[in-house]
Amino acid sequence: MTFGEKLRKLRKDADMTQEELAARLYVTRAAVSKWETDKGYPAIDSLKLIAELFGCTIDELVSDADVENQKKLESDRAKIMYVCAIACFAVAVAFALVAYFLSDMRWTIGAFVGIAGYLVFAFFSRPRYKRLAGNGIYRAVVFILMLLVAAAVTIAGLVG
Numbered sequence: 238m239t240f241g242e243k244l245r246k247l248r249k250d251a252d253m254t255q256e257e258l259a260a261r262l263y264v265t266r267a268a269v270s271k272w273e274t275d276k277g278y279p280a281i282d283s284l285k286l287i288a289e290l291f292g293c294t295i296d297e298l299v300s301d302a303d304v305e306n307q308k309k310l311e312s313d314r315a316k317i318m319y320v321c322a323i324a325c326f327a328v329a330v331a332f333a334l335v336a337y338f339l340s341d342m343r344w345t346i347g348a349f350v351g352i353a354g355y356l357v358f359a360f361f362s363r364p365r366y367k368r369l370a371g372n373g374i375y376r377a378v379v380f381i382l383m384l385l386v387a388a389a390v391t392i393a394g395l396v397g
Contacts, residue, residue, distance in 0.1 A: 239306060240299055241275035247291045248273075262286050278307055311364035319362040325354035329383075333390040348390065352383045 238246075248258050248269075255269045262269070262283050271277040279287065288295050329351025336344030359379065 238300070239275050240278060241273045243298055244269075244287065245273045247287075247293075251291065258290075261290060275306060277310070308364065315362050315364045318358045322355050322358035322362050325351050325358055327351075329355060329387070333387065337390055345387070345390065348387055352387055355383065356380055 248255070253261075255266045255273070259266045259269045262279075263286075264279075264283060268277075268279070272279055284295050284298060288298060329348045332344050332347030332351055336342060336348060356379075
């Protein structure tokens, strides 16, 4: 049984609506609906309140299947972020090339925006549980390399 199914059962057994549960947990009804359909999970403070409200433990609410489901959701989001990062990188390269060949430095603004977008999306392209376990050296190196490429294109555009 998933967390959402457990929550829905506990709520119905207590004869509560989603709105009533949301009010007691200080969240929105949409949040409760999202949890019950296993499209998201509550924060730890909400889990504590749920366990206290229904007289159970957090361990009873969350099973191994729930943890795996959460990892799958995070992995799916990370894949979307990866595609966005690649798209931003392509945009940055395109703007940099246009700036170089047209010798118009205004296009480098788009390259810098693309680089910034790439860095943001690249950071989120790893699932949260992997981001917390890793170090940031790789991302720092990529950031510096991207800035060096943008600076080289800008200087080449100014000189040329």
